[in-house]
Amino acid sequence: AQKITQTQPGMFVQEKEAVTLDCTYDTSDPSYGLFWYKQPSSGEMIFLIYQGSYDQQNATEGRYSLNFQKARKSANLVISASQLGDSAMYFCAMRENSGYSTLTFGKGTMLLVSP
Amino acid sequence: EAGVAQSPRYKIIEKRQSVAFWCNPISGHATLYWYQQILGQGPKLLIQFQNNGVVDDSQLPKDRFSAERLKGVDSTLKIQPAKLEDSAVYLCASSLRAGQNNEQFFGPGTRLTVL
Numbered sequence: 399a400q401k402i403t404q405t406q407p408g409m410f411v412q413e414k415e416a417v418t419l420d421c422t423y424d425t426s427d428p429s430y431g432l433f434w435y436k437q438p439s440s441g442e443m444i445f446l447i448y449q450g451s452y453d454q455q456n457a458t459e460g461r462y463s464l465n466f467q468k469a470r471k472s473a474n475l476v477i478s479a480s481q482l483g484d485s486a487m488y489f490c491a492m493r494e495n496s497g498y499s500t501l502t503f504g505k506g507t508m509l510l511v512s513p
Numbered sequence: 514e515a516g517v518a519q520s521p522r523y524k525i526i527e528k529r530q531s532v533a534f535w536c537n538p539i540s541g542h543a544t545l546y547w548y549q550q551i552l553g554q555g556p557k558l559l560i561q562f563q564n565n566g567v568v569d570d571s572q573l574p575k576d577r578f579s580a581e582r583l584k585g586v587d588s589t590l591k592i593q594p595a596k597l598e599d600s601a602v603y604l605c606a607s608s609l610r611a612g613q614n615n616e617q618f619f620g621p622g623t624r625l626t627v628l
Contacts, residue, residue, distance in 0.1 A: 402555075435619075441602060443556070443619035489555050500569055501546075501617065503555030 401425065402490050402504035409509050411480045418465070419475040419507045421490030429495035432473040434464065437487040437506070446488075449473060480511045515539065517620035519605050525626045531593040534623045538586070538607030544568075545582055546617060547590050548604040556604055562588065592625075600627045 403422045411417040423432065434446040449457045449464045457464045465474040477484060490504045518537040526532050538545050543564050548556035559578065561569040564585040573580070577596070582588040592599055602624050606617040 441622045441624070443604065443606070445616050445618070448616070491555070500558045500561060501556075503557070505553070505555050 401502045402492055404490055404504035404507050406507045407505075409507055411477075411509065411511055413482060413511055413513050414479055416476060416478045417480055417509065419477070419488050419490075419509065421473045421475065421504060423471050423473060423490075423492050425471075425492065425494055427494040431493045431495075432464070432466070433491040433493070433501065434462070434473075434475045435489045435491060435503075436484075437489060439486070443489070447475070477509075482511050482513065485509060485511045517605055517607055517618055519603075519620040519623055521623055522621060523624050523626075525628065526595055527628050528597055529594040531591065532595055532625065533589050533591045534603050534605075534625075536588045536590070536605030536620060538588070538605070539618055542607035542609055542618075543585070544608045544615070545588050546606040546608075547580055547588070548606065550602045550604055550622070552601070559590070595625075595627045597627050600625055 401424050405420055409417060430451045432449045436444045436446055447457050447459045447462045447464050449466045456466050461478045463476045465476055487506045487508050489506045491501045493501050517539055520535050524532055545562045547559045549559050550556040559573045560580045562582040565582045578592055580590045590603060602622040604622045605620045608615040608617045
């Protein structure tokens with residue numbers, strides 16, 4: 399079974415609008431962390447936001463917020479006021495606290511922001 | 514602060530040839546990771562080092578892939594002999610230490626094409 403599922407291969411949004419990128423995860427570990435990364439066409443992975451499984455509040459970083467619904471095992475990324483520079487691949491990832499604490503990535507969602 | 518450096522950025526080889534990639538992590542980062550990212554997928558961990566020791570190499574195809582991290586700083590990843598399915602971007606990342614909420618910083622990657 400996939401540990402991280404991103405069901406949207408591609409998303410389109412107009413500049414200045416908000417967009418939600420979906421991510422669901424599967425784990426039996428009570429302690430884990432959820433990450434979102436952005437990968438522009440240049441190839442580097444850029445860290446955006448982190449949510450710990452025991453965090454009481456949803457994480458926010460500037461225009462990025464994480465809608466964490468633990469019971470539903472979802473960790474959707476919300477980008478407010480989209481900008482043209484937000485066009486990129488977005489990856490959701492999970493790190494379980496047991497074992498080697500390695501990151502497992504989803505397949506990604508391509509976001510295109512139009513003027 | 515300098516980021517994670519990788520070289521070369523691009524490499525084209527024929528199948529059955531050998532290739533090596535180099536990574537210099539952020540200064541002071543004890544943990545180093547090599548990922549393979551096949552087109553259309555998220556990165557997959559190949560190997561994780563803590564200082565100069567291997568923590569996790571469970572997904573490394575050891576019949577053809579090898580990696581080392583001498584002196585706990587720079588690392589090299591080698592493929593010998595290469596196969597067509599090895600065509601991918603190879604990403605190096607580093608973090609201060611392993612652990613649930615330790616952010617991983619990624620390099621720009623090496624894009625390998627095997628003909």
